């Protein structure tokens with residue numbers, strides 16, 4: 001780390017600011033404890049964060065319809081959309097979040113400084129959308145799959161625009177079969193005719209999902225149909241936040257009329273283009289997992305090492321050569337960046 005030289009005056013100013021911040025946080029905490037103790041808040045109840053704006057959150061009470069604008073207890077940090085929380089209702093219609101529940105998983109994105117920050121939590125599935133047009137490179141699908149596998153959230157492949165598919169199904173059909181045989185669920189959709197989203201509705205029901213995918217594949221078109229009502233999308237938010245429309249980059253959780261929850265934000269849609277390390281990439285190819293660690297050399301990089309279990313599996317036809325080539329390409333691209 002580079003040592004920055006601060007003048008005495010600068011140092012003094014920073015210390016003063018920090019002391020002031022600490023004092024304010026302490027005061028806030030003391031006031032809240034007083035209010036909580038004085039019974040100014042109702043009993044603890046479960047809820048889920050559906051949007052957040054700094055230290056202010058919209059919480060949907062469990063089993064409830066209308067979100068409650070809440071603030072955070074002073075000692076709570078880092079809550080994100082999708083978090084399960086314990087909160088207490090205040091007397092003025094707002095509330096206070098007092099605890100965060102355990103997370104099943106969390107989706108992270110790099111902030112402008114390149115540091116990973118959580119953006120959403122408790123997601124049941126990542127829907128990787130691709131389309132007949134623009135034609136997907138298998139490599140791109142693999143990239144998304146690897147990124148999804150690294151989060152621990154199960155991915156689902158969604159092939160959109162099947163109205164543009166040739167009758168024979170073509171090469172895409174073959175590609176899909178390959179992913180299906182690896183164990184990935186595949187759903188096909190089209191927004192061009194009625195009923196084109198039936199299979200997708202079934203897949204979404206009862207789960208919390210996010211949509212990711214390359215530009216132009218039809219994410220907005222799909223989401224527009226899943227949340228048909230603009231009012232519904234905005235209506236998922238409490239009164240106050242409607243004014244704060246500038247905060248459009250925050251992830252939001254929506255309830256779909258057809259069933260299930262959707263968490264969406266521009267940042268989430270771009271997910272998959274984040275940095276991964278070589279080991280994450282190898283583990284992201286699910287059929288490689290049982291082979292990893294079986295190479296002759298413990299530090300095998302699966303290039304041309306003798307006794308490489310992966311290369312052997314490709315030669316034996318147990319691992320598809322395209323998937324292995326894709327793995328190589330992703331690893332090579334890490335070295336360039």
Ligand SMILES: Nc1nc2c(ncn2[C@@H]2O[C@H](COP(=O)(O)OP(=O)(O)OP(=O)(O)O)[C@@H](O)[C@H]2O)c(=O)[nH]1
Pocket residue numbers: 160161162163164189190191192213214215216217218219220221222269
């Ligand atoms: N033929 C056909 N076109 C579709 C279908 N779904 C979407 N489109 C068209 O594909 C284009 C891109 O759709 P969008 O919904 O904007 O795609 P997107 O993934 O949200 O793209 P970005 O906003 O750039 O990330 C639009 O012209 C849509 O009308 C479909 O099922 N069939």
Ligand SMILES: [Zn+2]
Pocket residue numbers: 295300301302303305307308309310311
């Ligand atoms: Zn190897």
